[in-house]
Amino acid sequence: MTDEQVRAQIVEAADRLFYGQGIGSVGMDVVRDAAGVSLKTIYRQFPSKEQLVLGVLEHRHDMWTRGIDSAVARADTPRDRLLAVYDHLAAWFEEDDFRGCGFINAFGELGATSPAVAEAVRAHKLSFEVYVDRLVADAGAPAALGPQLAILAEGAQTTAAILGSPDSATVARAAAETLIDAAFAKPTGSAA
Template identity: 50%
Template sequence: MTVDLEDTKERVLDAAEELYYGRGVQAVGMDAVRTASGVSLKRLYQLYPSKSVLVEAYLRRRDAHLLHGLASYVEAVPGPPEERVAAIFDWLYEWFSEPDYRGCAFINSYGELGATAPEVAAAARAHKDAFQRYVARLVAAADLPAPLAAHLALLAEGAITTAAISGTPEPARQAREAAKVLIAAARA
């Protein structure tokens, strides 16, 4: 692909992400994405033949971005591997503190379209599975019992939803404290 084509696709995905995450997938039509991206409607449909294809591309890119951001943050944490497990919740606090935080794009999209759009449901499941696998790797590296990974992932998911609804990043701190209790219990 040429650089111009890649740049155009990125502009479209940037616009789609801002609009879908900010307003919701159902509330945003292809014309709004066209306007925000500055790409002609004909070109937009050449790149993404349907809204469902664009939504799927948006979710795939968001998945890669979020998981990369989490891993970069966590892997930079010094100290024992156990600290990297707890750092998940520090990263969540930073994410929840962003001014445009609206919760999990996958949960939001699934809530809007999951029952009628199998590709959205599949993208949401794939993201949640990838997150849980990442937590499981951290748990294993810290030599903690494997079942703890699912418990910590559920804590994180609860914090993500609660922060979106409450409008405060504090659920990340509360979940971090609960994670420390679970880790200590697992060590005992």
């Protein structure tokens, strides 16, 4: 097995454990057992638990990006591409193991004590905002719509996790439709 494969095996095991049980409640020995490798192998790949958390967040970012890209690619119109974000959320919220946003969860656990984790979470959230901004620009909508749609998606993730209900995606999608329709109804240059 290559170093890359071993690293991926460790990250996938740690991701399942951290996401399902919380980062603080999972020791490295539990990760070792789940990954089927030695502690020495884990620490060779990730010199600290913080580094492993960062590896998991990178993995989650890649999964998120692939999921959003796939949903958006299936949409036919610029408006549908904006709404595809919420369709992706709806499918995700229906998954049996859904526990909310792994980035928000990591920030809640470690954001105050790990500047590196806090920065990784901020970079991910900013990347999503930039992505939505690009979809908004491609649709020819006012730039102010991007942050509105992004924060709506963020709120849906948190609400779905706390309430344990996937309905937040449907509510957020309906609100997004209202925002999109309002943005296109405003004449260019009008006051907000």
